[in-house]
Amino acid sequence: MGKKLLFCLLLLAGVGWVTADSLFGFTLPVGATAAVPDCVGQCEDALRLPDWVAPQTEYRYDAAHPAGTVIGQSPAAGSPWKINDRRPCDLLLTVSLGPERREVPAVAGRDGREAAALLRQAGFAVSEETLPGGSAGTAARTEPPAGSLLEPGAAVTLYVCAGESAGTVAVPELTGLSRGNALLQIFLHGLSAGEVVEEASDAPEGTVIRHSPAAGSLVLPGTRIRLVISRRAPTSPPADTGGEPS
Numbered sequence: 001m002g003k004k005l006l007f008c009l010l011l012l013a014g015v016g017w018v019t020a021d022s023l024f025g026f027t028l029p030v031g032a033t034a035a036v037p038d039c040v041g042q043c044e045d046a047l048r049l050p051d052w053v054a055p056q057t058e059y060r061y062d063a064a065h066p067a068g069t070v071i072g073q074s075p076a077a078g079s080p081w082k083i084n085d086r087r088p089c090d091l092l093l094t095v096s097l098g099p100e101r102r103e104v105p106a107v108a109g110r111d112g113r114e115a116a117a118l119l120r121q122a123g124f125a126v127s128e129e130t131l132p133g134g135s136a137g138t139a140a141r142t143e144p145p146a147g148s149l150l151e152p153g154a155a156v157t158l159y160v161c162a163g164e165s166a167g168t169v170a171v172p173e174l175t176g177l178s179r180g181n182a183l184l185q186i187f188l189h190g191l192s193a194g195e196v197v198e199e200a201s202d203a204p205e206g207t208v209i210r211h212s213p214a215a216g217s218l219v220l221p222g223t224r225i226r227l228v229i230s231r232r233a234p235t236s237p238p239a240d241t242g243g244e245p246s
Contacts, residue, residue: 030085037091038077039070044095052081054088059097067098099151106146107139112160115139123152130220132168134161162220171225173215174208179229182208186225194224201230 039047045068049055065071072094075081081089102123107115112128119126119142131140143157144150169190174182183193201209209228213219 030083032083033080034083036073036075036077036079036081036089039073039091039093040077042070044068044070044093047093049091052083052088053091055091055093057093057095059095061098061100062096063099065096065098067096069096070094071096101149102152104142104144104146104148104150104156107158108141108146110139112137112139112158115160116158119156119158124150124154124156126156126158128158128160130162131159132162132218132220134163136161136163167221168218169221169223171211171213171215171217171219171223174211174225174227175215176203177208179206179208179227182211182227190221191219192222192224194226196227196229198229198231200232203230205230205232 034050034052037049037053039049044057047055047070060071062071070093074092075089104124105118105122107118110118116126116128116139134140138161140159140161142159150156171191172185172189174185177185179196186193199209203209207230209230211228212226213223
């Protein structure tokens with residue numbers, strides 16, 4: 001009974017190996033021709049390649065495929081390869097690193113112009129804002145903060161100090177004033193007129209509905225104030241009753 005069981009186990013192992021060999025080509029005789037396996041679309045970590053394949057890997061950023069996915073190979077899948085005991089098939093796999101990410105450099109404490117140049121060299125779109133206080137012309141911080149990983153071309157705001165001598169101005173309340181009076185108050189407070197837009201409203205025509213920055217905000221002298229002015233809402237034409245004039 002024991003000999004029969006041992007024989008059956010050996011037979012099953014042999015059949016299993018032959019089946020795996022025929023399906024996956026892990027061991028093929030010298031001179032046999034095999035097809036290069038298709039690896040594109042598979043996860044690099046999950047690849048199982050036959051012993052006659054010597055994989056080599058290169059990596060590149062690719063926003064269309066998750067990191068670790070094989071996105072290219074050479075030779076192409078299905079290409080014939082004659083088994084050679086001296087040289088395996090060199091299979092070059094290109095693997096995705098996912099979308100490219102760049103680190104926002106730390107620029108706090110640098111000269112503002114130098115900081116902006118460093119951010120642009122890193123591939124970001126830079127806009128600058130001024131902060132009261134600090135050492136004039138010195139970079140204070142960035143938003144998003146240093147160390148953040150962003151895609152190339154992402155927007156980064158650089159905050160630069162205006163200096164201790166630069167006082168702040170409280171934005172006056174302009175809501176309800178006429179356009180002319182609002183502009184006068186802006187100039188009297190040492191501020192500048194920014195964009196002026198009109199919006200349909202029930203408020204008296206030509207008056208300020210809202211403004212930004214809002215009233216009470218502490219801003220630097222010369223800050224532009226955006227005004228939204230009321231205009232009369234269009235009236236609907238009288239309904240046509242279809243009757244004949246009397």
